[in-house]
Amino acid sequence: MATDNQAPIDQPPLRSQSLLYGIVGQETRQVTRQVPADEPPQLPVNAELRSIGKPIRRLDAVQKVTGTAKYTFDVQLPGMLYARQVVCPWPHAKVISIDTSAAESYPGVRAVHVLETLLQTARLRDPEAEARNKYPTVRFAGQTVAAVAAETQRIADQAAKLVKVEYERLPHVSELVAAMDDEAPIVFPGPVEQPSTAGGGGAPEGLPQKGNVRGPNFGMPGMTPTGDIDQGLAEADVVVEAEYRTQVQTHVPMETHGIVADWRDDELTIYASTQHTHSVRDEAAEYFDLPKSKIRVISDFTGGGFGAKYGINNFGLLAIHLSQKAGAPVRMMLDRREEHVSAGNRPNSLQRVRIGAKQDGTLTAIDVISWGTGGIAGGAGIGFCYNALYPCPNMRTEQYDVFTNAGPCAAFRAPGQVQGIFSLEQAMDELADRLQLDPIMLRERIDTKPTDDMLARAHERKIAAERFGWDRRRPPNSDAGPVKRGMGMAQAQWVYVVSPPTTVEVRIADDGSVSVYNSAQDIGTGTRTVLAQVVAEEFGLDAENIGVYIGDTRFPWGPPSGGSRVTASVTAPARNAAYAAARDLAARLAPLFDDADPDDIFFAGGKVGVRGNEGAARPLKEAAKEAKFGEISKLAKRHDDYEGFVLSGETSISRHGLGGVQFAEVAVDVETGVVKVERVVAASDCGRPINPKLVESQVIGGIIQGVSYAIYEDRIMDATSGHQLNANVDQYRMVGSRETPEIEVLLIEQIGAQSSTDARGIAEASNVATSAAIANAFYNATGKRIRTLPMNPANVLAALSA
């Protein structure tokens, strides 16, 4: 995570204000909070608003479906060259020599560059062991060594084959359990470190490491063990104990990773398929010793990323070097295999879980130990759900990273939490079963942390159970034939994160037209649209009337599309800036209305008028022309939440989280092992929904990705060669249209009284509970637990015959 944006943010004077708080339509009350004095009054509930809270179509929908939206993949510049990486065929090797001469003299080749520094990897704490190596050690098959830029892609592909690399092969290990062995080949010749990205992952510094196994890591601050596990287990009436396994999942965004680097004179322009324009700029500045002011990063549209698209990466380093050498723009897009192999993945896990409870459900002990491998990168833990969801006096979650000779993991839609919830929520289902409690009743008793997400889940359990028809759930294994149906539910928890450095600019041109600026990229969530909706509200306009300019580091600093934070970070300053601009405009237009009090000036439907004399309202454009006010520009920063954060910085974390509850209905063919998810009902919360349609789209996407993870996806490594065997979209099975269940989303409006829009996140929270809900439905269908993912025929038939 970049630290340079963490300078203390000057907080303006505060005013004490009574604010609406609670779940709209359920239970609300007034609370008193300290609010920055320059912020607008609290918004009323969505039903009373004109633009915010309306399910409008995303502003760029037509561009996207007609193919005119420009992704990095589509960027074409005059004189642009095409790049191809040279990758190592061996999973572990020392590079002895590299001969680029044949490639360099190949007709049409304009530059060749050998990689000196390897990114996307854990780093040796003490670099001495490899200090005398001329080139970075290769630690996975497919690791980049060099790259070629040429006039056509074909020439680049041909020339890349001409780069001669001499390797000295080293022993390798590519599987989790094999790598945990004391005798296993060693991936790194010493302990390693790796900080997290804005999307998650990484680990604290200085953890113990033995061989390939690093840890224990107790997770986030506040997750250190408490109480006495043995005593807790002794006090329990029931103990559930089991081992769970989850697989490696690759991100498979529609648009692969890639950049177009254009270095001219002393200015560098980068078009990037990224989740954070500023992370690309900051890393480019660091590795090329350029001032940030001379680097511009543009991302008009990003074709998905799910956590893996941060910074410049190895391919980006190479593209920038090539552009500098060739004096021309260089396009470097990964191909599908490179994308699967080297651009990130969700680590697998092996989890041993013991949970003790009293007859009434009271938890007495939670003890979890987990191992996972993120290849040559760290961050293979199982998240913080064990600590965040159900309070328990005796608690320990020990997490270990295991290094293997495989591509680096990257943050992936609720990193760790997806793996953790799979075991936690199945263990709770099993506990409910053993205690003869309805799984919902058990949650009523143990989901008691005093947080907004707890309140949300309590309500969500009720509405989702009713819509789903939970009362129709039958005892396990109720069907006689080979196809068995069942129902299950699971809960979600994810952090509510904000980036306080976020700054938004709102401008009113001298014709009265309004535009909004922020550097945040749109990873697909609809950032343009929510910004426009929030700004439009202050001017009584429609979202499509607002000019929205994003995805460019020339605009004020925007947050990463990670940690589900963009809407929470950008909408509050957007509203604050729009409010300030609208007030300024009112003051300048008041003279046109017989020197009315600016506070009485209102904007609605493209008109400006004075309250009390609505008939005299006139077109804003005309009034602006007459008033000749020049241009109005207001900047606003994302203030801290009114109650502050438990962790402050570029990634500020609230003590409140995001909830969510999912119910699934499945059909299991016990003869063929085929599982079909037929229906999912999700109740979700995201604070105040700015655009319910976009929120729903995130939840649907999360569930589809969750089904894909639960049943189909699985990276297959060949242990002997160290290669991924299914690095394509044919053999790497994913959910298809016919595997997409019927999905129903119930969205609640929760006013947290924390910011001027009270928007929170949704994307990751919606992906967390799905696999556990499906697994619990599997149990209800068959009477057997499935503790290994994916639930494909091989694993299903094994579970059924256990």
Place this chain on the structure above:
Amino acid sequence: MAMNSFEWADATTVEQAAGLLAESTEQRPVIAKAGGIDLLDLMKEGILAPARLVNLKTIHGLDEIDTENGLTLGALVTLDRIDKDPRIRSRYVALSDAAAHAATPQVRNAATIAGNLLQRPRCWYFRHDHFHGEGADEMESRGADQNQHHAILDNDKNAMVHASTPATALVAYDASVELAGRANGSRVVKLSDFFLPPEMQRAHDSGIESGEVMTRVTIPPLNARAKAAYHKQTERESYDWPICDVAVVLTMEGQTVQNASIVMGWVAPTPRRASESERLLIGNRLTDDLARQAAHAAVADATPLSKNGYKVPVLEAVVRRTILAAAVAG
């Protein structure tokens, strides 16, 4: 990945195509192209690098469907047409269904029946250029460890399975292929004799010879009372390769089976007859129990590998279900 450069020749007659193909050498491979689906995949993956492609699509008269005497399919007939042709559907429903369940609508529009039968295995070692290049020797000496999609029958030497799913139905209907060479005219080979167990190092998984063009696929006339069914068992309903597929053709007299042809794909290196299952059915009244016994017999010889044991019960269930489905087919 992009492909190497290559020459392109549009053939107008079978003889001309055969002549061009006969010029193929190891240094300058000349390869036939029909729909191009498999060919282009292999070229893009860097597994095939032809010097010249001979386009067969420009040959007239190779795309006819004839139902006069049995069924004759020209080599260029697409899977989509096999699926949609009402004559084929009314007489050879197992073939129609096999074509309908192969691949995706887009692929079926382009894929020809000859190209389908001559496509290469889907084995993920075979499809990865590493195991044809730097990793080839290592691969030779150890075989596939990740064998979850490999053969469970007849797998002691080769465990890769032939990819074509329409082949399963065609073998059940006792189909033959016609091959035309340049010099020695044409020959007709039973499909069941035509396929060879796939190997990493061989250029074909069949007995086709250099300079031969497949011209037709023929099925002999069927008994008027024949009933048939086909089932491709996949992990997904959206396009997917099978765990196994099974075609069953039965001739019934009342409830009694007079003749049975049961063929299983994707479980042995080439489509495999379930001979013992057929024997159990013939001459007996078809009951749930008999179908169960026959299905059990189909997997009796299974020798699953380290990771594909799950295919055995799946195959058994699919054989049983498909026998029962054939018995009640129209």
